[in-house]
Amino acid sequence: MTYQHILYDVESRIATITLNRPDRMNAWTPTMEREVRTAMEAAATDDGVRVIVLTGAGRAFCAGADMEELKTLDPNDIKSDQWMKPFDMNRRPDWQTRYSFYPAISKPVIGMLNGAAAGIGLVHALYCDLRFAADNTVFTTSFSRRGLIAEHGMSWMLPRIVGHSNALDLLMSARRVSSAEALQIGLVNRLYPAAELRAKTMEYVKDMVDFASPRAVGVIKRQLYEVPFQSLAEATIYANREMELAARSDDFREGVASFLEKRPPNFSGT
Structure with a gap:
């Protein structure tokens, strides 16, 4: 398949999905949404893949929704059935909403966070099983500063990762969180110097694949x-x-x- 907003690569039983709009800090689009899900499902059903890595091109993981898209957002589109896949009797309903399909993938999904993770970008990072980040990464939920609420299951996922009080702090204030604080509160599992992030992440992933x-x-x-x-x-x-x-x-x-x-x-x- 030819992708427009992502890159997809399989090597040494590792599938790497790269958000690929570096000029826009990988701002999220409907095209990217369709392509990420398609690539995730392709990796999930590929017997030659054992671990999936999600990352971003350039200096950001995902800086949130593309604001040009938000300017023309129709509230009626949020309720549209186009975001739902046919119901799968073999999956828990909780893992069949718009972005919550990651836990239903039987293979580990590692978020390799190479830069800013904001808004919808942070949502996707939370649905990854593990998060390894560059030490210059900045995080923000961002929603309350756009007049929005905790979207796409973040109110359920975030407290289970960082705890109730930390989740309230991050969601209500939408303040910027440094990588050091993210590690302290459990938002990320490991921090590495930006230049070493890919090598260190792949070292961990390869060890899992091999052993x-x-x-x-x-x-x-x-x-x-x-x-x-x-x-x-x-x-x-x-x-x-x-x-x-x-x-x-x-x-x-x-x-x-x-x-x-x-x-x-x-x-x-x-």
Whole structure:
């Protein structure tokens, strides 16, 4: 597929999706929205991909919605059914809204935040499973300073990542947050000098690709995203059921064999 506002590349079982409007600080557009979702779904169904990395071209990750698009926004379009995919009975409804599909992807999604992450850009960063950022990255929710509210599930996701009080602070004030503060409150998992961000992120990702069972990683991701909807008993019962299936899997046998034989594993994902 030919993309207009993103780049898509697969190498060494890693799919990299790059927001590619560097002259506009990768400001979000409807075209970018369609292309990111298409690329995510392509990576999710590609047996040759084990980890997905989302990043931006140039000096920003995503500086928010393109203001030229917002100037002509029709409020009726926000309610349009065009943003919804056909309902999938195999996915929790929570992961089928406009941007909340990331948790339903069975592969890890790593946000490689190379610069400013604001508004809708921050929404997408939050839906990533992990966030690695350059040490000069600045974050802002931005919505309250545009007369808008916490959009696209941010009121649900943000408190689960940074806590209730920090989420209120970031959303109500819409102030700028430095990368150092973002690390302190848990908004990002790791910080690296800007020049080292890509190499350090790929080092982490390659280690996961080479040494972690893709089957196990997919189940673990699903477990953790189910937890907010489960009691402890339900989570334990679910884990016990998955443990039995894991013990019957090829990846379990390979994991044990590679450990005993002191060699790198060759996981099949089955």
